[in-house]
Amino acid sequence: xxxxxxxxxxxxxxxxxxxxxxxxxxxxxxxxxxxxxxxxxxxxxxxxxxxxxxxxxxxxxxxxxxxxxxxxxxxxxxxxxxxxxxxxxxxxxxxxxxxxxxxxxxxxxxxxxxxxxxxxxxxxxxxxxxxxxxxxxxxxxxxxxxxxxxxxxxxxxxxxxxxxxxxxxxxxxxxxxxxxxxxxxxxxxxxxxxxxxxxxxxxxxxxxxxxxxxxxxxxxxxxxxxxxxxxxxxxxxxxxxxxxxxxxxxxxxxxxxxxxxxxxxxxxxxxxxxxxxxxxxxxxxxxxxxxxxxxxxxxxxxxxxxxxxxxxxxxxxxxxxxxxxxxxxxxxxxxxxxxxxxxxxxxxxxxxxxxxxxxxxxxxxxxxxxxxxxxxxxxxxxxxxxxxxxxxxxxxxxxxxxxxxxxxxxxxxxxxxxxxxxx
Amino acid sequence: xxxxxxxxxxxxxxxxxxxxxxxxxxxxxxxxxxxxxxxxxxxxxxxxxxxxxxxxxxxxxxxxxxxxxxxxxxxxxxxxxxxxxxxxxxxxxxxxxxxxxxxxxxxxxxxxxxxxxxxxxxxxxxxxxxxxxxxxxxxxxxxxxxxxxxxxxxxxxxxxxxxxxxxxxxxxxxxxxxxxxxxxxxxxxxxxxxxxxxxxxxxxxxxxxxxxxxxxxxxxxxxxxxxxxxxxxxxxxxxxxxxxxxxxxxxxxxxxxxxxxxxxxxxxxxxxxxxxxxxxxxxxxxxxxxxxxxxxxxxxxxxxxxxxxxxxxxxxxxxxxxxxxxxxxxxxxxxxxxxxxxxxxxxxxxxxxxxxxxxxxxxxxxxxxxxxxxxxxxxxxxxxxxxxxxxxxxxxxxxxxxxxxxxxxxxxxxxxxxxxxxx
Numbered sequence: 001x002x003x004x005x006x007x008x009x010x011x012x013x014x015x016x017x018x019x020x021x022x023x024x025x026x027x028x029x030x031x032x033x034x035x036x037x038x039x040x041x042x043x044x045x046x047x048x049x050x051x052x053x054x055x056x057x058x059x060x061x062x063x064x065x066x067x068x069x070x071x072x073x074x075x076x077x078x079x080x081x082x083x084x085x086x087x088x089x090x091x092x093x094x095x096x097x098x099x100x101x102x103x104x105x106x107x108x109x110x111x112x113x114x115x116x117x118x119x120x121x122x123x124x125x126x127x128x129x130x131x132x133x134x135x136x137x138x139x140x141x142x143x144x145x146x147x148x149x150x151x152x153x154x155x156x157x158x159x160x161x162x163x164x165x166x167x168x169x170x171x172x173x174x175x176x177x178x179x180x181x182x183x184x185x186x187x188x189x190x191x192x193x194x195x196x197x198x199x200x201x202x203x204x205x206x207x208x209x210x211x212x213x214x215x216x217x218x219x220x221x222x223x224x225x226x227x228x229x230x231x232x233x234x235x236x237x238x239x240x241x242x243x244x245x246x247x248x249x250x251x252x253x254x255x256x257x258x259x260x261x262x263x264x265x266x267x268x269x270x271x272x273x274x275x276x277x278x279x280x281x282x283x284x285x286x287x288x289x290x291x292x293x294x295x296x297x298x299x300x301x302x303x304x305x306x307x308x309x310x311x312x313x314x315x316x317x318x319x320x321x322x323x324x325x326x327x328x329x330x331x332x333x334x335x336x337x338x339x340x341x342x343x344x345x346x347x348x349x350x351x352x353x354x355x356x357x358x359x360x361x362x363x364x365x366x367x368x369x370x371x372x373x374x375x376x377x378x379x380x381x382x383x384x385x386x387x388x389x390x391x392x393x394x395x396x397x398x399x400x401x402x403x404x405x406x407x408x409x410x411x412x413x414x415x416x417x418x419x420x421x422x423x
Numbered sequence: 424x425x426x427x428x429x430x431x432x433x434x435x436x437x438x439x440x441x442x443x444x445x446x447x448x449x450x451x452x453x454x455x456x457x458x459x460x461x462x463x464x465x466x467x468x469x470x471x472x473x474x475x476x477x478x479x480x481x482x483x484x485x486x487x488x489x490x491x492x493x494x495x496x497x498x499x500x501x502x503x504x505x506x507x508x509x510x511x512x513x514x515x516x517x518x519x520x521x522x523x524x525x526x527x528x529x530x531x532x533x534x535x536x537x538x539x540x541x542x543x544x545x546x547x548x549x550x551x552x553x554x555x556x557x558x559x560x561x562x563x564x565x566x567x568x569x570x571x572x573x574x575x576x577x578x579x580x581x582x583x584x585x586x587x588x589x590x591x592x593x594x595x596x597x598x599x600x601x602x603x604x605x606x607x608x609x610x611x612x613x614x615x616x617x618x619x620x621x622x623x624x625x626x627x628x629x630x631x632x633x634x635x636x637x638x639x640x641x642x643x644x645x646x647x648x649x650x651x652x653x654x655x656x657x658x659x660x661x662x663x664x665x666x667x668x669x670x671x672x673x674x675x676x677x678x679x680x681x682x683x684x685x686x687x688x689x690x691x692x693x694x695x696x697x698x699x700x701x702x703x704x705x706x707x708x709x710x711x712x713x714x715x716x717x718x719x720x721x722x723x724x725x726x727x728x729x730x731x732x733x734x735x736x737x738x739x740x741x742x743x744x745x746x747x748x749x750x751x752x753x754x755x756x757x758x759x760x761x762x763x764x765x766x767x768x769x770x771x772x773x774x775x776x777x778x779x780x781x782x783x784x785x786x787x788x789x790x791x792x793x794x795x796x797x798x799x800x801x802x803x804x805x806x807x808x809x810x811x812x813x814x815x816x817x818x819x820x821x822x823x824x825x826x827x828x829x830x831x832x833x834x835x836x837x838x839x840x841x842x843x844x845x846x
Contacts, residue, residue, distance in 0.1 A: 013648035015464060016455065017448020018657055024466065025440020032439065039473050041438060041466035043447065046646065050462050057480045075627040075647065120628040163821055204498040205543040223469065224498065225436035234441055285715075285736070291722025292708075292715030295736040299714025302790050302823055304738075310746060311736030313708070313718040319733035319776055323746075353742055367725050398586055400725055 006058035070160030074124025099129035154181035284353035324348030493583030497547025508555035522552035707776035747771030
């Protein structure tokens with residue numbers, strides 16, 4: 001019987017979508033890595049009774065552990081510490097030593113802001129040093145401390161900013177309170193397969209085929225999900241069922257050889273980066289409808305300056321001609337959105353930036369600009385390499401943001417194909 | 424007494440963060456627009472007992488309305504409709520007419536995939552046509568129908584993909600069941616102020632000053648949040664308290680005149696777009712560490728082709744020289760990350776792309792590349808316009824993704840300043 005955990009994400013700004021929650025998913029992964037069964041995430045606003053109700057619900061569901069994020073700031077609407085103290089049945093007390101340590105941090109930080117109100121700082125400092133009696137303190141990464149308190153359930157209280165929450169989680173798992181709460185959890189294994197360019201119903205069918213072929217897939221926890229045109233098959237299983245997973249993976253491999261691109265958890269971004277590094281090849285982009293997103297995604301990868309030569313965002317026809325060297329007669333004859341212009345862009349990117357691989361993207365992201373012949377979502381791609389070239393015209397679904405996002409994914413997958421085929 | 428609602432987002436892939444939830448925040452906004460008090464969002468995996476527990480929790484909290492997203496697909500792990508039928512105490516029945524309408528949709532869709540398994544399609548079709556008896560059906564936008572069923576609470580069941588959920592929501596609010604559930608809700612008003620370039624503690628102090636000055640801010644529901652270096656002050660209030668909000672906004676305006684950039688809900692992206700349109704000015708970017716993200720964000724705006732001339736992603740020094748025309752002696756003397764090179768990039772973008780406004784960005788996003796003098800997070804910016812120029816060197820906190828994201832925000836804010844000051 002593995003330990004069960006719930007996550008409570010607090011903050012009206014998260015509940016209402018002013019900011020997107022990154023902590024719930026991140027904590028979920030960490031919990032599962034430790035073999036702790038993550039059953040619920042509750043998102044609540046800055047109302048004390050709603051936070052309390054979520055804690056009571058998770059306790060009633062028999063959770064061994066509850067992790068909260070947010071509500072530890074210096075302002076009046078940050079109330080997590082107090083509510084957790086009430087929930088755990090502990091007095092809410094000032095930790096004077098902690099107050100001193102926070103003050104030292106604030107002193108350093110506020111040097112940048114000479115005009116800041118010192119009384120406001122002190123009030124916030126004192127509030128942030130209030131904790132439930134007997135809690136194990138997690139030292140601040142920013143200015144807010146966290147803590148771990150109680151049992152059945154134990155509660156881990158972490159700040160909202162991911163860059164504070166993540167390192168503090170590592171401290172939380174080392175506390176006595178945490179270890180006692182999750183004692184006996186078995187570590188699960190996970191598998192991830194990624195496919196590109198097939199409909200989700202095909203995977204549903206593959207699950208049926210595997211089961212019919214005697215693979216005990218009910219021993220696996222399989223989740224399929226479609227995003228950015230890629231299908232991800234995430235599987236979680238007990239170490240004893242590793243052979244079942246291997247058999248399942250073999251079925252997927254056999255049925256989807258042409259679309260399965262990752263079995264080791266690697267993303268398309270990482271694969272493109274690794275291929276470029278392996279081949280000591282440089283890359284350059286000339287993009288229109290994606291407006292910098294292909295270059296942006298290539299340079300997301302740390303160390304990409306070793307192989308990304310640069311990019312041209314050629315939104316206007318003039319820029320396509322002057323910057324990327326596209327022959328204006330091509331645009332005149334075939335239109336700016338055409339496979340011919342995509343090829344000229346790829347060649348132009350290579351030539352102008354002196355790169356081995358050139359990528360050209362031109363399309364209609366919408367909402368305007370579509371025609372009967374070339375509706376919104378029409379995008380042309382070309383990837384050029386010495387002696388090799390791949391060119392495609394694709395019709396992508398969705399609105400402007402979808403078309404731009406999917407186009408970026410298609411471009412990366414084409415780069416991968418070309419590099420693999422060039423060997 | 425306004426109606427209260429809870430949202431249940433289903434799907435192991437959302438719980439575990441394989442995909443980010445966009446529906447919870449979107450639904451939250453829609454509920455609040457209608458004066459419905461959104462108290463909780465619960466995220467649960469694909470386990471029937473967890474979904475049921477979340478529904479029971481929200482019912483126990485006295486919700487008048489529950490909205491679910493996801494779990495309506497053709498695969499076996501999609502189980503929302505069945506669990507909601509049990510929760511509502513209704514038999515789970517096949518709607519034969521609905522089955523026929525879904526079949527017609529599938530017939531059109533699968534023409535693209537000639538090799539698809541027809542039996543798999545039919546099985547999924549039948550599953551998607553099962554609904555609680557007496558539910559009001561919401562016609563499919565993709566292939567999955569939704570429905571509204573029950574009372575105290577009524578449950579609105581919507582599919583997971585945002586492009587299906589969003590139009591279907593509009594159908595849901597017109598159903599009898601929905602209208603009965605939320606009868607009597609009062610529509611609230613909302614206000615949004617955005618500031619750039621001050622610490623959050625200053626806003627906490629402004630709240631105290633406003634209260635001390637007699638503004639009844641307890642009548643307002645104020646949420647402050649820091650993201651991408653911007654502070655957002657979101658306020659929700661009953662129409663009767665409009666004068667209180669006006670008084671509060673006046674205090675913010677007086678204390679933060681130099682950093683308050685938006686009072687009408689507009690984002691920096693929208694403001695930059697509007698300024699460029701108003702002044703009939705075109706823009707071009709030459710960016711290094713942001714690697715296409717500034718151009719990408721400028722072109723996110725529909726219609727941006729009217730004023731975005733294009734961009735240069737000059738990741739390598741060679742590209743800075745050859746593409747953007749930066750004098751190699753500048754790089755030699757001051758380094759690639761310097762205000763001098765940022766200025767040369769801005770000028771180069773203007774000249775090469777024939778734009779009115781040129782933006783130059785060069786910095787160290789990390790994790791490598793930092794030095795004692797120029798640590799990771801050092802970014803230089805320049806915005807050039809005929810007869811005007813603004814140049815800054817900034818030290819940004821956080822990891823690679825944070826530095827790139829913040830840099831993009833700083834660049835946009837500088838463009839706004841330069842355009843406003845140029846008049």
